[in-house]
């Protein structure tokens with residue numbers, strides 16, 4: 001391979017966060033402080049890490065931040081009451097309820113209860129519809145938005161290219177496919193999922209692979225066309241006795257197996273992960289501007 005690019009999500013996100021920090025300071029001079037509320041139910045260790053990281057980033061950028069941690073046995077009505085309170089709060093412009101919720105809770109009802117104008121996750125039906133219709137007033141889910149930013153930053157052409165999205169979740173796969181096929185991406189998109197018959201063959205056609213199925217090192221050398229671009233959305237905890245934490249993080253792509261074949265790839269960690277938080281901050285800023293009728 002003549003040229004190989006390691007896509008540095010940490011560096012790109014740092015640049016985006018710096019721009020946001022400057023804009024937040026500008027808003028502050030107009031008396032507006034964008035605010036984000038993050039709700040965590042239960043004690044899932046990975047979710048705790050994400051939520052703390054979101055809170056830390058808010059503080060670093062000068063955003064108002066509210067972290068609400070509820071016990072694992074929280075009832076649907078209690079969680080709905082929290083969402084209603086946050087919908088009514090003038091300090092809060094963005095609301096995020098960390099997924100997954102404990103199994104006894106109805107996540108769809110919770111998402112629908114969030115004011116769509118504060119739905120910085122982009123999961124509310126109104127925002128999903130706006131993405132489908134390419135109405136830019138809506139909120140796009142942070143992880144796929146971050147993947148598009150990475151492709152843009154590295155000048156990776158998507159127009160007319162074969163893109164294969166692996167996974168069909170509401171959080172990544174579906175919005176990712178819409179972004180890649182839409183005005184921004186102009187790609188020919190195939191979505192591979194658990195019922196796809198010839199998975200390897202389909203992935204092998206791809207100029208761009210977006211792996212978002214949540215299976216450690218699922219994509220391997222035999223699946224990857226020479227010169228393909230790979231965006232690895234997976235963050236899997238794999239038991240590892242040799243690691244002091246007892247586990248190591250892996251992606252959905254076998255990085256070492258494919259790195260000789262692809263032209264560009266995101267590492268795990270340090271690829272898509274930091275971009276998700278940067279996009280969340282960007283969405284919170286957008287929500288604050290829209291809700292406060294701020295025009296610059």
Ligand code: GUN
Nearest residue numbers: 096097098099100121142
């Ligand atoms: N869990 C994993 N990713 C996300 C995300 O982007 N938003 C929320 N709310 N939960 C998640």
